[in-house]
Amino acid sequence: MKNFTLKKVVLFVLLFTICTLQSQKLSKNKQALVQSIEKHQNALIEISDKIWQAAETAFEETESSKILSDYAEKQGFTIERGVAEMPTAFVATYGSGKPVISVLGEFDALPGLSQNPVPTKSPITEGNPGHGCGHNLFGAGSLGAAVAIKELIEQGKIKGTVKFFGTPSEEKFFGKIWMVNAGLWDDVDVNISWHPAPVTEADVQSSLALVDFKVEFFGQAAHAAADPWNGRSASDALELYTAGINYYREHVKPTVRMHYHIQDGGQVVNVVPDYSRLWVRVRDSKRSGMLPVYEQVKKMAEGAAILANVEYKVSLISGIYEVLVNRTGGAIMQKNLELLGPIKYTDDEITFGKKIQEVTGKKQLGMDSNINPLRTTLKNSGGGSTDVGDVSWNVANINLRVTTAPIDTPWHSWAVVACGGMSIGHKGMLYSSKAMSMTMLDLFENPELVAKVKAEYKERKGDEVYKAIIPEGPPPIPTKE
Structure with a gap:
């Protein structure tokens, strides 16, 4: 028993030492960002869970949009609701002048994926929607990053403008297209985005x-x-x-x-x-x-x-459009991931992940949050599609993926919904807030970085003239019967 207690003490001291050394690598402003997110973490988890419970589908995210915009307004942001003729789209802004750095937040769910936060298929209500792509985490994590940056601007430690874009209907009609068409990113220097994933990495791959x-x-x-x-x-x-x-x-x-x-x-x-x-x-x-x-x-x-x-x-x-990759921005994000280090999971969380892998017929490998080197950008990376692509053809864009589900989890499935409603998802969401806010801070503090990111964007875009692929008229908002 004494040996067991001694081992626990040694482990605690070791973890404390690692965390202390990690924090010593961070600048004072980056430490302030981490502290801000940890200060707001209970509220961010509550926001994420409420959106998870609401599980509203494309253009019907009334409650989810309100939860995010109301919290941003409470934190001192100026809110413009119903932008681009979409009732659930909004922009939250704080600060003034350059640079203008924005962050994306999604919050729509998928039909038919209702699920309890347990590692076996168990719908809350059969046939109801669920967050099978983790967008409850997406919106909350991005808002956490925006709030942390806002506090540094408020304290006079950095200058510029931060914007949080509440973007509806990513899963069906692609609401960002109408927001881009309305010119909402015209004054933005660099945009930041993330997405829940089974891995953690600076995302320098394109999409379809x-x-x-x-x-x-x-x-x-x-x-x-x-x-x-x-x-x-x-x-x-x-x-x-x-x-x-x-x-x-x-x-x-x-x-x-x-x-x-x-x-x-x-x-x-x-x-x-x-x-x-x-x-x-x-x-x-x-x-x-x-x-x-x-x-x-x-x-x-x-x-x-x-x-x-x-x-x-x-x-x-x-x-x-496909995503226009920005490797300069990816390298900035990569350094911040390495500063933060990997997410740590409890035994219960690893067991939860392995059970999902067992039930879905995958190898029981558990969780993966390793910080790998920045990957080569593949010519044809495959995968899915996202309206972040349209944003990336109108403003320099930096992408991030963060672990919120076990290795090889089937995406757009009940398994992702389950993880998004418990601590595995919460940890990934809070980690994304830290990584994105630290990357945003690098841009606020270093105009040369902003210029380099924008230069790569212009070079990759070349002579392409962006043209939105949408029908004439307003977005296809569902009518209430």
Whole structure:
């Protein structure tokens, strides 16, 4: 028993020494940022948990947006709500003059992923939404960074302006496109963003460009047995169209991805359907590669309509750019990750992570928050898509990923929701606040760094003229019945 107690004391002293040495590496201002986030940590966790519980989907994040904007306002930020014609979009601003450094906050959930904070599938309410991409952590973590920077500006330790962008509907309609189109980043020098992940790293990989569109077919209803010759089947057109997409897959580049979701294929079996609808998505590693595929897939809708002798309509939903990488900014973030060191997990948290891995058929490796060297930027990094890409083509952007779930966790799943509602997610969220605020501080304190980050942005952007891929008119806000 005495040996066990002695080991505990030695371990505590060792951890205390490591933490002390780590803090000694930080400047006074960076220490102040860490202290600020730790001072606000209970409030940030409460914000994250409330958004996790609300689990509101695209453009319906009324409560989540209010939680974040109200807290920012309470901390002294000036709030502009309902920006870019989106009721749940807002901008929180503090300070004046240059530089202007902004940070992104997302807060929308995904349909059908309701889950208790336990390591086995257990919906709170079957079929309800859940934060399967960790956006409850995303918004709260980014706000924590903005508040910490605001306090240094308030104390006169740094000069400039900090902005927190509350950005809705990342999972469906891509709200940032309309915010970019409204010119909300026009005065910003550098933008910072992060995303929950199974790893911690300065993110210098791109994403996939994407376009979403709706295809509808209009035919003639008839009795499916008595007089089918009087019918023109919209469902036939839909099947012919999806067959065309599937045959086309063989003849596109490996970087291309095509998906579709049949939203209406007819209502009953004994009626020749006069209407069908599907949601189609085309992606590629570059917008320039995506657009020709998009044009071809649109043409194929006309071909299917001709074959089935029906009418058709193609409607653009929205489209996004690939992320424009900034390695100069990534290197700044990398140094701050190395200063902070890895996240430490308890035995219970590691057990929680391993249980998720067991249940989802993965190796039981636990958690990974190692700080690896800055990775080479891959030519075609694959992965998903994000409307952060549109932001990155309008302002220099620095990205971060932070561990909030176990290694190899299936993303957009109940497992991510579970971790986002307990301490594994909370730790990652608070860590992101520290890493982002420290990177923002480097920019506030060193104008040369700002100039270098912006110079790389301009070089990588080149002659590309940004053009938002959105239909005419306002954002597609759901109407209340």
